[in-house]
Amino acid sequence: MWLGSLGSNVYSILLFSILSVVIFHMVPIRVRKMVLLAESLLFYGLCDLRFLGLVAGETLLSWYLGRKIEGSSAVHSESGRKSANILTAFGIAASVAILAVFKYEHFFAEAFSFTLAELVMPLGLSYYSFRIISYLADIRRNRRSAEPSLIGYAGYILFFPHMVSGPIVRSEDFLEELSGGLRWNPELAEEGICQIISGIFKKIVIADRIQPYVSTIFASYESYPAAALWLALFLNACYIYCDFAGYSEIAIGVTKLFGITCEPNFNRPYLAENMKEFWHRWHISLSSWLRDYIYIPLGGNRVGRLRTKLNVMAVFVVCGIWHGNTPMYLLWGIYHGILNILVPAGKKNSKKRFPGLRKALGILWVFFCSLFGWLLFRSESLTFLAGYVKHLFCLRSFSYSDIVSSILPFTGDMTCVAYFLTALVMLAVLAVMEIRDEIHQNAGDGKCLSRERVWRVMLLVLLSLMFGMVGSGSFLYANY
Numbered sequence: 001m002w003l004g005s006l007g008s009n010v011y012s013i014l015l016f017s018i019l020s021v022v023i024f025h026m027v028p029i030r031v032r033k034m035v036l037l038a039e040s041l042l043f044y045g046l047c048d049l050r051f052l053g054l055v056a057g058e059t060l061l062s063w064y065l066g067r068k069i070e071g072s073s074a075v076h077s078e079s080g081r082k083s084a085n086i087l088t089a090f091g092i093a094a095s096v097a098i099l100a101v102f103k104y105e106h107f108f109a110e111a112f113s114f115t116l117a118e119l120v121m122p123l124g125l126s127y128y129s130f131r132i133i134s135y136l137a138d139i140r141r142n143r144r145s146a147e148p149s150l151i152g153y154a155g156y157i158l159f160f161p162h163m164v165s166g167p168i169v170r171s172e173d174f175l176e177e178l179s180g181g182l183r184w185n186p187e188l189a190e191e192g193i194c195q196i197i198s199g200i201f202k203k204i205v206i207a208d209r210i211q212p213y214v215s216t217i218f219a220s221y222e223s224y225p226a227a228a229l230w231l232a233l234f235l236n237a238c239y240i241y242c243d244f245a246g247y248s249e250i251a252i253g254v255t256k257l258f259g260i261t262c263e264p265n266f267n268r269p270y271l272a273e274n275m276k277e278f279w280h281r282w283h284i285s286l287s288s289w290l291r292d293y294i295y296i297p298l299g300g301n302r303v304g305r306l307r308t309k310l311n312v313m314a315v316f317v318v319c320g321i322w323h324g325n326t327p328m329y330l331l332w333g334i335y336h337g338i339l340n341i342l343v344p345a346g347k348k349n350s351k352k353r354f355p356g357l358r359k360a361l362g363i364l365w366v367f368f369c370s371l372f373g374w375l376l377f378r379s380e381s382l383t384f385l386a387g388y389v390k391h392l393f394c395l396r397s398f399s400y401s402d403i404v405s406s407i408l409p410f411t412g413d414m415t416c417v418a419y420f421l422t423a424l425v426m427l428a429v430l431a432v433m434e435i436r437d438e439i440h441q442n443a444g445d446g447k448c449l450s451r452e453r454v455w456r457v458m459l460l461v462l463l464s465l466m467f468g469m470v471g472s473g474s475f476l477y478a479n480y
Contacts, residue, residue, distance in 0.1 A: 192256030
């Protein structure tokens with residue numbers, strides 16, 4: 001996927017966001033909708049001008065269809081319902097078809113035996129397609145009314161902080177706040193700044209620091225000892241989380257600077273006790289979208305036990321297909337579907353013996369499952385997967401030379417030890433903060449978290465200045 005330097009560099013995005021927020025709050029409230037839309041169009045044009053017409057066309061079409069669906073639904077007759085269903089199906093099918101053409105162009109070219117020049121994935125296509133689908137479906141279900149303002153609706157679909165890697169926000173609260181006139185909210189802005197700083201720490205201090213090592217080991221795993229492969233597997237899980245959660249926090253923080261509330265997209269997923277809970281904490285906006293628009297329409301858990309399990313599997317198959325056009329993504333979805341199906345139904349029994357030990361073992365199990373899930377996610381083929389796993393368990397010995405060979409790829413010279421220790425310390429800082437957040441959240445101790453906020457922000461700013469990586473590392477989930 002091609003991204004302009006603006007869309008692929010965290011510093012460029014932050015600079016653009018700060019300037020946009022300042023300009024947004026300087027203009028009169030009555031024109032802020034138009035200013036926000038103009039800023040989003042400018043962002044998209046600077047990132048990839050080639051597809052600005054496509055996203056503008058999809059936005060205009062879906063807004064028009066939403067109005068027509070509402071009008072047809074208001075006609076209480078069989079013909080009105082039929083017309084509304086046809087319009088909804090057409091709008092959703094159009095969005096899915098456009099998404100499929102760009103994501104699976106190689107598949108279509110092979111299936112229909114024609115030559116097709118390689119298509120470039122338009123920026124944010126998956127994210128704004130999902131927003132369009134949920135908007136049209138909600139109108140048909142009478143969960144919301146059609147947005148009367150094209151400017152407001154386009155501002156929602158094209159909202160630039162969510163364009164690169166989400167989150168997939170729903171239309172109800174966003175459009176309601178936008179219609180009410182967005183004002184500077186000091187409390188919301190404070191939360192937003194803290195989240196931006198936290199996201200920057202995850203992205204430039206941790207994700208960008210460990211990504212080169214992971215890429216090096218995965219590129220030629222046969223050349224390294226098993227210890228290096230295990231370390232790369234561990235760091236790969238940390239990288240995917242810090243890169244994606246880091247961007248999500250930055251995007252949500254910027255959203256709050258505009259005066260718009262936004263729910264978290266991650267909730268410390270590696271502290272989940274089972275894989276079902278993991279998916280309640282990981283990429284929450286996607287998980288909830290799949291639940292509301294695939295799992296529940298299929299019957300959810302209101303059908304028999306077998307059908308419920310099939311519904312769960314269908315959700316994860318779609319999740320895998322959405323992530324990519326290779327069989328490995330499908331296998332990744334099936335893998336997580338099986339792990340979710342195997343989670344026992346029912347609530348946790350607080351009277352079980354050794355609850356602390358059970359919780360710790362559950363967290364370790366989830367992280368272990370995640371390690372191999374992300375290996376599937378990153379594997380190019382079954383051959384690569386089998387080869388990596390084979391070398392992973394070839395731990396015949398563990399010597400000093402193995403340790404050196406495992407750490408050296410960090411820098412390629414003897415500074416690798418300092419680099420390795422720095423990465424571990426930064427991960428330890430993150431782990432301590434997330435464990436403390438989890439404890440305070442479970443105890444309902446919000447005041448303690450508020451008192452810690454200032455010190456935590458100061459620490460993260462200091463660590464980001466001292467250990468942040470300066471470069472143009474792209475965001476992993478900008479490719480989906």
